[in-house]
Amino acid sequence: MTHNELxxxxxxxxxxxxxxxxxxxRKAALLAEYPKxxxxYVQFLCEVGFGAIGYGRYSVYGGPAEPSFVFDQVTADGLRDVVLIGDDFAGGQEAFQFRSEGTIFGSIDSLSGRFEPDGDVTFSNFIERWFVERP
Incomplete structure (x- = not known):
């Protein structure tokens, strides 16, 4: 599914x-601040958008947020190489982790406060998997 279709x-x-x-x-400013x-994800923000999906179902942030925006200082300190990009209004957070081998998409475990990679899934795949009903 293309971004426009999504x-x-x-x-x-x-x-x-x-x-x-x-x-x-805003795209130029975002890429200047976060080139990795x-x-x-950037095309998602430009072609699908940011903001609320449904009524209280999911929030796509208008750009990365530091973990200290949501988490206590101890948890945020353990997520130094991570930025938050969305949440499900119930404590679930999606994020990117910046690694030397590339940027990884995943979620923050709500119990441990640790980043958990989501395989080879992109942010667009994640949203599509969550919201698009398949026959």
């Missing part, structure tokens, strides 16, 4: 969604 699906099936498209200026962000 946006249409989300807005059609979750009409209370509030998705804003990222501007070219995966292109799929």
């Amino acid at each position: 946006r249409k699906y989300l807005l059609d099936h979750y009409p209370e969604s509030r998705l804003q498209l990222m501007t070219d200026e 962000l995966p292109s799929d």
